Amino acid sequence: MRMWSAVAICALVVVAEGYDLIVYGALLPSLLQEPGWELTRASAGTLGSAAYVGMLVGALAVGRRSDLSGRRPFVLGSVAWFTLWTIASAVAAAPWQLGAFRLLAGIGMGAVLPVVLALARELAPADRTGAVFTVLMAGLPAGGMLASLTGLVVLPVGGWRVMFLIGGVASVAILVVAFLWLPDSADYRGRAPEPISASMLFAPGLRLSTMVFPLANLMMLLTWYGLNTWLTQLMRDLSYPLSSALQFSTVLNLGALTGSFALAALTLRWSTRRVAGLSALLTGLGILGCVLHPGSTVVFLSLIALIGAGAHSALNLITASVADAYPVALRATAIGWTHGVGRVGAIISPSLGGWILEAGLGPTMVLGAFMVTALLGSVCMGLLSMGPHR
Template identity: 30%
Template sequence: MDDPATTTRSLRELLDGSPMTRFQWGAVAVCVLLNTLDGFDVVVMAFTGKSVSAYWGLSGAQLGALLSAGLIGMGVGSMFIAPWADRFGRRPIVLGCLAIAGAGMVLSAASQSALQLGALRAVTGLGIGGILATSNVISAEYASARWRGLAVSLNSTGYALGATLGGLLTAVLIGGFGWRSVFLVGGVATLLSIPLVWWRLPESLDFLLVRRPKGALERVNTMLGRMGHSPLTSLPARPDAPKGVGYRELLTARLRRNTLLLWVAFFGIMAGFYFVTSWTPTLLVEAGLSATAGITGGTLLNVGGMFGAALLGLLAARFALRQVLVGYLVVAAVLLAVFIASISSLALAFTVAALIGVVVNGCVAGLYALTPTIYEPAIRTTGVGTGLAIGRAGAVLAPSIAGALLDSGWTAERLYVVNGGVFVVTAVLLLLVRSGRAGATPVF
């Protein structure tokens, strides 16, 4: 390690080939906690929607706007806040975004009108969007090659866990203290996490080696020591990567193909995911099940999602991540195609719903894990953040498009089949993504 010929690439290869240490898993655990808080903060509007609507006498369209405000904020945060992590560091951006999200949640509890609440939901979304993109990158950068898929997938498991716990907590809080208490508890929990993150979340090693802020060598050696490696006498040679940060770099000749393919994949997977999670309870009822059965089917999607991301990560430790993700997409397409036909047997329908939850959540987790491996450190958060922003556009549009198609006479079965087709097309596109980080050969 003291060899002056050491390069950033050889150091990265050392970490990729070494066993994961407690320090590295600790960094991943903090990121999982961040995603758990984000899962609660994101779905809080859905859980409180009925109470908020009754409190201010909102129409369906007005409530829909409140539900969309957070997603729009998340897209903007992923697109315009997260990329600053490539310039100033992952850790400060996470801390700043926690402050934004926590303040937005606390102030939401005191909102005096639906318009104020919508604006504050957008502000909260800004922070959450920045956290989601940056925390996934940190997990990927601190994981070894073998466990990288699991490390990032656990973030999605944390998100699903936060959403599930949020639903349980909301039921208790609304009954005793009203809908405002749900926002207040979420905001306080988010703000209280800031000291823990300050204490336990390290700066990205890849960022320190590429951007080289003041004291980079000392900080790198501290982290190497905590991972059981020898210190460096000097920083290794810089990798052959862009020194600047910007969206334009994502569309240069060497990256254009991968970037465009990933953008389409993010749009397709997130659109499919939000169609399934948003419409399944309603479509099950329209297909002939009771309202209770419809809600149960929707709940099973979330329960399955808690296991799907972790399972994908474990599979990625044994097989190539991209092949695992493609397999998830194909299985998801098959399950979606047979879902509505399965409701003749309630037990079978619930089983298929849980399995759909496993695979569609795994698809999201897999794409989150794959994307950081495509971009080098100098533009990694920019690449992940823009992908997430494109995905948010799909998340916002898909439920509305599905509603319009239903109004025009489409059946639930046809919607699920088409959605499955989107997953198949996405699987094919991902097979065209060039593996490895940003090859130097032009791709278009």
């Protein structure tokens, strides 16, 4: 029971990150209309990439340090850091300020995720990695869904600045809970693990995993965050009103939240890597269905839910596979490496959508680009499924 309480606190941390990260997509239509800012879709996409640049830096910088000296201090410090800069985003007076604050917040977001994932893996039984990571990573779409639902109520009356303030206040509350009740890993209570060089990631038995896991993660992060950034605007371009467009974003994250548990249940029969590949494939097929323009709104919403379930499950299970593939002394380093390289996809995705739209190719081409990246992610996990740790 104590283990699941600790996992629940870790999940709350991920919820805070999910809200503070994904809220930008819900705010995008409002930011494009902000007086005096004169944002284009391309510049708004570049601005949206700032947080992901910070996440790349944070993921690569902190994972190794926590492998050497413990998890809890880095979880608390990272949450405090991204909370501070999320609140600062609410008072940004110009686009460059918002971009700078989002980049700084992204450093904390990128730092906390590999550490909190490694901590949860070490607090949980070894045979429950898939279930624990699914519970934990459900916090990202839960935070995104909260951002979308909050936007439906707050944006018409309070504007986009209030949305950042709400995220900051909620993160402060979660930080207090983590400070009071989050334990450290048993591996770091009173002693540090035997140091292992980070170069061991590329040892012969780990080399393929160290190269392909990040590539799979890159493709799925590009797909997931690209959709989270642009889906609301894409739906408006397809002539849906703002409230309906935000509902599509809500369905995307609701599908991720609920569908990931169903797909995680398959890991009881199949390997985690194979289910990750299947999840990525379902994502690509769901996007293909949207590209074909189904006439029914119900069908369209169902496809959006399938995309959310598939993309988020693939990300969960890629990370779970990484956690199982590496020893304790390399675990956060490996997760940080996988997430850090993967963040290149998250950095590209907002700009990619903006470039395609600015080129006049339309929302269908944006969806098509993300379909291709999802299918490439499936191919990567299929390759790893044929390895010795299937």
